[in-house]
Amino acid sequence: MREHWRLTLIVVLLLGFGAWKLLGMGENVGYSPVQPIPFSHKLHAGTNHIPCEYCHAGVDRSRLAPIPALNVCMGCHAVVASGTAPIKQVAAAYAALTPIKFVRVYNLPQFVYFQHRWHIAAGIACQTCHGPVQDMDQIVQVKQFTMAECLDCHRNDNYLPTPQDKYHRDPATFHNRPANAPQDCNVCHN
């Protein structure tokens, strides 16, 4: 009987551990893969204060935050630090027109249609979701990209319309309602 107890306890503990791991599956917090080129956000966005949107151009117009093409890199690096090994690697790839294959860090399921553009328009800083990118040599995921995280913001009526956001500032168009973010399923799930 005692042995049965022990066995049951082990199985229950194992199952509990499994369930806990399963629930956390896909969160990927702390994920920080090595990229094919040692690109440092700390150097670019931190030390040199290059705005995020300089390279990730189109993030204010697209649902995606486009990874810059090699011609964007070479726009500066044709001159800047052109002698270093990583830049030589980029220049060679650009000359051969072979794209560099980065490893994806932030991964939303394909049934989620997150729109970068409206979050940028609402004045949300990139760091709100992506963490202190300007301090990272290698990008690491610091937040869970789960629906709960999304709704945590969308449920708080903490959105202050930016001066550019005519739509939400106009009482005529928005009926003077508090400008909280939408929570309908179909906002993200098409």
Place this chain on the structure above:
Amino acid sequence: MGDLRQDPAVEKLRQEEFRSKPQEHFDALPQGGLRFGRRDFLKWSTGALALAATACERKPVQQIIPYAQQPPEITPGIANHYASTCRECAAACGIVLTTWEGRPTKVEGNPLHPLNRGTVCPLGQAALLNLYDPDRLRTPVGLQRVHDLAGLVGDAPQPKYNLHFPTNVWKTGSAFRNNLHPIKRQLKELSWAEADQQVGGWLQGAGARAVLVTGTIHGPARSALLADFLSVYPVRHVVYDSLNPDALVAAQAAAYGAPAAGPQSTPRYFFDRAEMVVSFGADPIGGGPSRQEHAYGFGHQRKLRGSQMSRVVVFEPAISLVGLNADSRHLVRPSQLLPLAMGLAHQLVVVNQQSRFAGDAGVAAALAGFEPAAVEREADVPAGTLGRLAGELWAQRGKSIVCGGGVAGATADQQMLELAVAFLNSALENEGATIEASRSPSLQAQGSNAAMLALIQDMNQGKVDTLLVYGSNPAYSLPDAAGFLPALAKVPHVVVIAERLDETAQLADLVLPSLHGMESWGDAEPQAGLYSLVQPTIEPLFNGRSFEDSLIQLAYRTPAGVAKFTAPPPPPPPVPPAPPTAPVPAGTAVPKAAAAAAPPPPAAAAAPQVAISFHDYLRAHWRDQIYAKSNLAGSFDDFWVGALQAGVFDPDPQRRQPGPARTFKTAALAAIRPTAATPPAAGELELSVAASPMLGDGWWANNAFLQEIPDPIWKTCWDNHFTIAPATAKQLGLEADDEGRYAIAEVTVAGQTLQAPVYVQVGVHPGVASIPLGFGRASVGEIGTDVGANAYDLARPAGDGSGIIYSGAKVKLSPVAAGYLIASPQGNNYIDFGDNQITGEYGRGENIVREATLVQIEANPRAGNPPPEAQASLWDNGGPSEHSYPDYHWGMTIDLNACIGCNACVAACYAENNVPVVGKDQVWRGREMAWIRIDRYFSGDEANPDVTTQPMLCQQCGNAGCESVCPVIATITDAEGINVQVYNRCVGTRFCSNNCIYKVRRFNFYHYSKVRASPLELALNPMVTVRSRGVMEKCNFCLQRIHAGHYRAKERGLPVRDGDIHTACQQTCPSQAIYFGNMVDKNSEMMRARTERGYRVLEEMNFDSTITYLTKVRNRGADEEGQA
């Protein structure tokens, strides 16, 4: 109809919702194999959970691959739109292509194009599947020529079965066609250089004994290039399409003299000006050379304007798409069409003494043999029909169109019928008012059966050494009696330029892959004086080369060609990069392989010379011919960019209006003589062939959308069949059995036999068997090969070689097998009336489809549309839902009067919303996935019923039945009143579908979306989730388009305006029967369309749907008194 009679089988289906239950599938699994019960599942899942605990953290390693050199016009995640011209058929409608990162995902009509005015037909909507078709030919190939036809006979193909696409294979008339299959052929892959060398050598060797067969080609630069090619090689050019207007062209020439715009121009019909349409067997909106233009005009005239709408009278053997919309339809045998048309002329000119021909002795003599009363008696049409019709037509003279012929009317008398119709149009003063042929005729159908038959004769006599075929498939569409196949065996060299290994390509020595219209440059001139451009929107997917570039490369092998096509020295001036406003994918101009293949010219200069690309040729031609002659301000570059952006250049719209009326030569009428009607023997039927409104002439048979979307009339899919009337079926013993399985019958015409299933449905003359063309392809690809029977086999050339006769043969249906299943989605969606039948004069379907006649509507706008009876409600307030929608509440109004049943909306929805295709077996089981369907309802006389077509989609109910039964709240109403389906939350209980009274929810029983073969996945809309197995889906009013509308509004800083958002179905509807808009805005076009005719389907169920339908109105005209 089983519904009407309350057949037990139908009642069973109504109760059970699906034909098969999942348990049956598992029971059918082989015994002793893997049996996986509930207990096994629990055991395994425990183990899996324990294993998961020990596994490492999941890191699905995915890659992000940015551009190396990003094109300036592309931002990932933002769609680009390009104007182009549809190349699926020669109608050449204007289209706008939506592309995402260089891949087109949606075809829409170009609103600037005067032909289709923003709409596209179902074939155009499905065009993406042709572009991304995995069965396209990928590289030039050489084949072992098949000379010994007999050797192939008897080597029957094995039936192919797989999970989702079971195909049906039985012997068709031609054993030869049955036995050609790509798998059996040894293909030798060639480089373009090798292929060009071989073809060029053959062309040079053949000299004047070479023949180029093409389909219809129009467009200024394309025509000029063809002329240049023909000047380099003394090649004879034959134009042959599957269906050709020989009879029409000959009749027009006899009636009006040789056409000014060339021998192969045909009249244009202005359906948007026709208050009355009379058709003798023709189907101008379901087929023919310019169906979408006609459908647009026809559909708009069907709308009720005040108390006015067009009147449509149709004489036909079996319902066609125009017959579906007829106010008065008369079912007649094909052989009676000519006497009826002549009888109508007799009534008008001789009896009524109207029109300018009244009193003309010659005309009276020609019409003498067609006494209306005798004609009506012979055709079994109610007495007085022609008298009333002539009176109505005369009252609408100059505002009517009489059309005739088509495939159904292509009997031995087809030319006479076209002549009679031309006479009627001239007598009714429609010539020059609704019909134009003098200044800007149609160039959309230039093929000629007669020319092809003459060519076959020459081939047989050994006068042809090299045959080059492009855009034409005579081995499929010519009947065996024409003798094309044996004649082809006598031609030493056959080269086919085609997108796929079609039937003709199978018989060639060499096949060169051409490009799809979305990959190539080109232009079009569908009507004289109307120009449009084709621009590529994607790099060629495979190692293909456009037909035009192939012509240039072949011509470049001769000194004359070098003189014509050498690129200007020094190296061709770089085309300035197009400004971002008119982006043009770079690099499409010359396929690399083609450029590499260009040989050094004989008289090589020091600098290497290369042939120009067709893009350069096109641009130069437009500069020198079109721009230079148009007296435009601004540079050519500005003009070119503007023309590319607009997609169309219409220099003189006024000139394309109906020109002066041509004079009818009455002497031509004397050729029409009444023939002594031979009554069919007992058991004999008259054959009536029709062009399928979905598959057309068969060119698109490998398109899964077009195969799966049911035929608008018969509502069957993945099949064609002889259709006969119920009475005839009873008489011949060909009725469906108790299980709803049909017989397969054999028909013999002039020695050619064809086997096909026999479908029994109302709407066919009892003495007629009707069968559509376009099926039975022997070699087209995985989807279309061996689907259905090839009805071209039942055609035969006319004795004098003037054309091909399709209909009118006397046939016997002899049963050869029984028990054949026909998949019909209409039969899958029985709506349960329950106890909610409204009794009284309207009967059973009254709460779904409502109809009235124009006279009734004039007297009472709510005619046929009684207010709903109050019913009990689950909700406390007893009425509409309690949600409030302060800003937006999306709704729809659908005008049943304007719906012509063409299926364009269905195809648009498939393309927009990534709706999967499931195949015949699954459709039969009731698992088709269409989010919108066209339901067809019969009413009135069972032998010749009225038809109503009703687009049925999710009604976005306020009190949705689906929502209250979902255990996981995967379907809910959002803040704008849309009933949304959250796929990632759905667990697939199917309760919602069971509780939906409209039967519009669709369940993924299998992983249908995975059935797509690469590269078909490129056609998917990236803004719509691809659903997986076990998930329910349904219409959501094109949520992604509503989002896009909101985004545009946000950018403007203003609310969404009326007309900002169009759903995919609404956008492509040729008659704009679908209105979509905001129900909060009472002034929106959608709300204004809700007149007294508005009703909601099954309103008494209190589901509070947001779609309002408008009562179908029938304009009975003078027939109304006759019936009353």
